[in-house]
Amino acid sequence: LQKASRSLVKNNSAQAVTVAASSTGAAPAVTIDPSEQVIPAGESATFTVTPAENLATDTPYPDNILFADKK
Numbered sequence: 001l002q003k004a005s006r007s008l009v010k011n012n013s014a015q016a017v018t019v020a021a022s023s024t025g026a027a028p029a030v031t032i033d034p035s036e037q038v039i040p041a042g043e044s045a046t047f048t049v050t051p052a053e054n055l056a057t058d059t060p061y062p063d064n065i066l067f068a069d070k071k
Contacts (some may be wrong), residue, residue: 004051005048005049005050005051006048006049006050007046007047007048007049008021008046008047008048008049008065009044009045009046009047010039010044010045010046010047010067011043011044012039012040012041012042012043012044012045013041013042014041015041016038016039016040016041017038017039017069017070018036018037018038018039018069018070019036019037019038019039019045019067019068019069019070020035020036020067020068020070021034021035021036021047021065021066021067022035022065022066022068023063023064023065023066024063024064024065024066025061025062025063025064028052028063029051029052029055029061029062029063030049030050030051030052030063030065031049031050031052032047032048032049032050032065033047033048033050034047036070047065049065
């Protein structure tokens with residue numbers, strides 16, 4: 001059984017910024033690719049979120065994704 005990946009799009013309406021994406025769960029249930037990228041002003045970037053390989057099927061794994069500007 002293959003676990004499906006999902007794409008998240010982060011829009012940037014301000015100046016160019018480097019954005020880091022991370023899982024905030026105690027035991028992260030996902031991987032995020034890329035974990036960091038530059039988003040130019042007025043553009044968007046796509047992050048791919050994939051369930052971790054070691055997760056059992058039919059079990060909920062709550063997790064949050066944090067997008068943070070790197071200064």
